[in-house]
Amino acid sequence: MDKLDEELLQLTDTGIIRYSELSRKVNIPLSTVHIRMKKLEKQKVIMHYKGDIDWKKAGLPLTAFILIDIDVSLLQSLKKTQDKMLKELLSLQYVKEGYVITGEADLFIKVLAKDSAHLKDILLNHIDKVQGVVRTKTIVVLG
Amino acid sequence: MDKLDEELLQLTDTGIIRYSELSRKVNIPLSTVHIRMKKLEKQKVIMHYKGDIDWKKAGLPLTAFILIDIDVSLLQSLKKTQDKMLKELLSLQYVKEGYVITGEADLFIKVLAKDSAHLKDILLNHIDKVQGVVRTKTIVVLG
Amino acid sequence: MDKLDEELLQLTDTGIIRYSELSRKVNIPLSTVHIRMKKLEKQKVIMHYKGDIDWKKAGLPLTAFILIDIDVSLLQSLKKTQDKMLKELLSLQYVKEGYVITGEADLFIKVLAKDSAHLKDILLNHIDKVQGVVRTKTIVVLG
Amino acid sequence: MDKLDEELLQLTDTGIIRYSELSRKVNIPLSTVHIRMKKLEKQKVIMHYKGDIDWKKAGLPLTAFILIDIDVSLLQSLKKTQDKMLKELLSLQYVKEGYVITGEADLFIKVLAKDSAHLKDILLNHIDKVQGVVRTKTIVVLG
Amino acid sequence: MDKLDEELLQLTDTGIIRYSELSRKVNIPLSTVHIRMKKLEKQKVIMHYKGDIDWKKAGLPLTAFILIDIDVSLLQSLKKTQDKMLKELLSLQYVKEGYVITGEADLFIKVLAKDSAHLKDILLNHIDKVQGVVRTKTIVVLG
């Protein structure tokens, strides 16, 4: 990863993906950009390309981050790992990201919802039903 | 937004962006997918396409979420809004996402770092230097 | 809901309910106020009229807000929902309001009591006895 | 306040205000109910009658409780009391209730909003601008 | 309770218990003080007289306040009340005061210890063994 690679990744991450445009932005010949990008794609540093969705326009204007406490001893008795739980949570509709974290909780997920009634449904009828979830603490994004 | 639109957005969000592949996945004729996707792109529900980066491979394996408390009265006296602060934070290198939130802090950002020494540098020499930041609380992603 | 509707609701909410008085306050002919209020009542935006009680004079000078943590897995095994629990809590005497919330607890209720001994009785002998209650945290209103 | 008074207040509080209906519910002659209610009204135990609004239908579906920390020394230097601050907060549009509390914050208010963008506006542009407010912590009602 | 009663109680509480000294302090004839004190004793406002111990000199220099969380459902199943638990805790040696409280815990006790090793023994081998104790949080007095 040299400085050029880094710049290309930054731009790619913000939606500039055409080689010609990248070449203009970093002020490097198109051929070099081509080689670099192909290498980053081949090494799976750029895993793939994806749509960048405006979730508000898509009818999901409410974003929430949910800190999840786990019942460690229940998981032990179920022989279920935290990674397993995280996968289960990530398979739920409307759950977009998930992490094992340090600090005041065990898991941390990002959820999109239509409104606070919908968020309530997601929390109570889907997230709370994943075995091992003891307590959730929801942070709502404003605006 | 009908059910088909939703499905197309979900798939697009996970990196399936070729119309032929989308058509296969949702089991809908290519021509219909084409019309729908063009509409979603035109309405900017799909804002653009972007690279999905494996930041670990890109040399930034440490992800941290930082809860930021704001000095409300300092902001008042500086006539600076929280949205302004958020923009400043988002302009910092390695800061990837940012939100105004409810709950135990005012702002919430996602940061990528090389290691804990690098994270320290980002926190102390860049984030703490944004006017209005009173206190930060860092959650480190494990694994 | 136009601006006039909003003003009428605000006034109605603070105890101004006679159409003549409303007409004077918003400076709109009585006939118009009449039509609007009838519509708001018919659409159940104004659900009904109720007494506004001075609970201090009624012998319940102590107001407390109680944050309630729920045992998610117990509820699962009992096939009991949080909404069900909330209804149970709201059916208790002295419990006046109740909400499912985000943040540091699951449920949130408002309680009126005669004094701190009475509040203790309500908490220990009634609220704690509702199945699913794990922990309560009481905020006492001063004054 | 005997048992009959208490029952009448409970019913009045939930929207049963016609004497005939009250008489039926408590199973006491109308004349007695009449005397009691008149007394409760005269003693201002029933302060007045008000509309019970369905705020969701009125376009304000989002309810939030906001815990507010106060800068005690700033208030001292401004010779401003907490009761004064509370009055200021209660005079803001969309702020419905307010209390001085024990526990993890100093003031506690209830706010109604159109959606999370509106709540953000109320918090950042109105509540945060009341002198003496140091920090707010928002609890969002679900559903 | 008039002002004189209050003053007499304040003084009595700080160790001034001889009527002659009380008479001098409040500047009221001895005979009046005599009558008042006898009344306060008879009404059990002054329950009895007790030694005011300097616990440091008595070999217990370490004071700790312990916040105790209770397992509400365990208590339910044991048909044991919080008052019962409090009595059990107060019967332990070195536990001097105990309260049912609002806020971040359920019970609150004051403990005296020889040193931190002794405090550890009290906590782990006595307080933790009282059925219903889920978690304790210890505040150590400095100096």
Next chain:
Amino acid sequence: MDKLDEELLQLTDTGIIRYSELSRKVNIPLSTVHIRMKKLEKQKVIMHYKGDIDWKKAGLPLTAFILIDIDVSLLQSLKKTQDKMLKELLSLQYVKEGYVITGEADLFIKVLAKDSAHLKDILLNHIDKVQGVVRTKTIVVLG
């Protein structure tokens, strides 16, 4: 401090102060109890005798514990110590005990009040006015 001294202090602390009664309780000859008690009094282990007040009967039924955060830098600039602050707080009427503590606050006091309105007055008009007080957190005793 041998075992007998300890027992005598325990009893003295709970209001058994007559030597004859102490002698009976510990089952030791009166003459020995006399010598021991005189020694404990002379060494100021028993500092003095005081009335044990039933504050509820004395018109102060509400007990509160208040955790106080201090503005360390303000104290520095005022050349005022925490012990000085504690003395100031202890000189306030209704403040009964005070401690410098470890853990989630700096100072810790016990307050007696007539009711929640009186507690509000003590907090806002007296405790908050002591220079150096930044924030208070009140725990109310139930019952």
Next chain:
Amino acid sequence: MDKLDEELLQLTDTGIIRYSELSRKVNIPLSTVHIRMKKLEKQKVIMHYKGDIDWKKAGLPLTAFILIDIDVSLLQSLKKTQDKMLKELLSLQYVKEGYVITGEADLFIKVLAKDSAHLKDILLNHIDKVQGVVRTKTIVVLG
């Protein structure tokens, strides 16, 4: 322990262990230093000498402090003490120090790890598996 002993221990603790160097630093004849150090070693005040490791260079650059909550009633039923649990934790590789503490948790350990993925493995596959562990809260050292 006089002042000289204290100084010698301080120096010994920071890696100055040759008597000649100690003698120079404290400006005391070598013979005196010799006698004192031998006494401190014999009395096991200096328990032994050990290497002071630069764990970063040793491939463990990530230091974390972990606060551990214990399930008090599980321990009771297992007849297992907190000291026993602590020993179990200290026997785990990468766990370097351990304490029973007051305050917001029960146990407190120091862990060294290669990176955040390794820390995740230590936490989830080793610490969480010690019977009695209910919840952990991890503080990561920066830099």
Next chain:
Amino acid sequence: MDKLDEELLQLTDTGIIRYSELSRKVNIPLSTVHIRMKKLEKQKVIMHYKGDIDWKKAGLPLTAFILIDIDVSLLQSLKKTQDKMLKELLSLQYVKEGYVITGEADLFIKVLAKDSAHLKDILLNHIDKVQGVVRTKTIVVLG
């Protein structure tokens, strides 16, 4: 760092420093141990050797961990870094270790004291006097 290096460091860290003893423990010829240890010393992986002090016997039986919050804006105006503050804290007598941390505070130090009165003195007269310290939270080690 191969497995042998790791084992040697572990042993060295626990006070086994004589090559002969190390050789026996790891069951590797003395000559190999000699080469490895010399290399580890030369590369400063083993920085030096130090005494392992029994602080209880040395008259400092009370261990405390102190979480320190920093006034970020004061530091900015003083052009003082957190690392600078940490150095200042570490230069205080009785402060043994210090870290910049993530999570609920900014700095974290370990302190040894004679008793709780001594700890009070260290906190109030030394740590609180370091410019930039806003708040401290003390965790006392039990036993």
